Amino acid sequence: MIPYGKQDISQADIDAVVEVLQSDFLTQGPKVPDFEAKVANHVGAKHALAVNSATSALHLACLALGLEKGDWLWTTPITFVASANCGLYCGAKVDFVDIDPQTYNLCPEKLAEKLERASQENRLPKVLVAVHLCGQPCEMESIHKLARQYGVRIIEDASHAIGGKYQGEFIGNGRYSDITIFSFHPVKIITTAEGGMAVTNSDELASRMNLLRSHGITRDSNLMTHEPDGPWYYQQIELGFNYRMTELQAALGDSQMDRLDTFVARRHELAKRYDHLLAGLPVTTPWQHPESYSGLHLYVIRLHLGTINKSHREVFESLREQGIGVNLHYIPVHTQPYYEAMGFTAGDFPEAMAYYSEAISLPMFQGMTDEQQDEVVRVLKSVLNIKEEK
Known part of the structure; x- marks a missing residue:
């Protein structure tokens, strides 16, 4: 059987993972920040946050943008269910915008029509998830212009698109969105086995996603509500999740980025x-x-x-x-x-x-x-x- 997709693992990838297995850290060590820095530098983003799946990254992105009960999230109907489910995880309602018959991506013209109707009906979305289906980017300039007009935040679901470019710049640079999501599932372009990443240029959004990916726990005294009891001290200041990426996954992803x-x-x-x-x-x-x-x-x-x-x-x-x-x-x-x-x-x-x-x-x-x-x-x-x- 010739599969529709398959990972490409080199000896360098294997060596990178074995090196971690022989190190002191299997999780929460230096490899995750190294991998994050490599991706951020490559795509031209200020911050990158590695997590255990692109679905987790989508969820964190929605939470960071303040999506909650009573809000709307819009996306395309031609996508994996995670692009819509991330809105439901936050208690929001979900709707869809039909696709362009040529690109198969969310259609800017249909988006404009739907936003105009929604504005009249007082049901504008808080978040739009624009999915770069097959790796081809959406018409982000047009989508961004509409989003600014109606006060909508944008997540680029670039699960298919790392390494691609729009208007000569790497997808993920954040020019036309608040947060971009990548997937590193084995059939994707590069892999960490399972894994994902959120990239953004916003210090505030990055800080919130960082907090929420690890139980809502912080050791930063500037974020704590009262003085630490000692050097061992941490505080849970929000209800977060265990969405962290392991050192093994990050080492594999870091090595894959070289190719x-x-x-x-x-x-x-x-x-x-x-x-x-x-x-x-x-x-x-x-x-x-x-x-x-x-x-x-x-x-x-x-x-x-x-x-x-x-x-x-x-x-x-x-x-x-x-x-x-x-x-x-x-x-x-x-x-x-x-x-x-x-x-x-x-x-x-x-x-x-x-x-x-x-x-x-x-x-x-x-x-x-x-x-x-x-x-x-x-x-x-x-x-x-x-x-x-x-």
């Missing part, structure tokens, strides 16, 4: 090969914004079902049966039973549903060989009844 640019460059090579190899087939290949440099976490095609004598499911299952580990990113969040119980229906966001009815994620990972990619295309052509040229 980030190489990883993304290889993904671009593979994407260009796919574009060439799939030309003329009854599929739509991913459009890339000319002013962006995608992280290319995913390579999603859309089937032209009107000209294919098979259903979406039949194509998907046939590929899997023949050893091509395709996937589908994502099932629209508003169609999940938990969200249907809130009153959402499948027809609420038609562009998202149209995408879902046609999308298939082809294998895309930096360790993928040209031969493996050729096999993916060969099998896809066979499934679509496309004869190979001799």
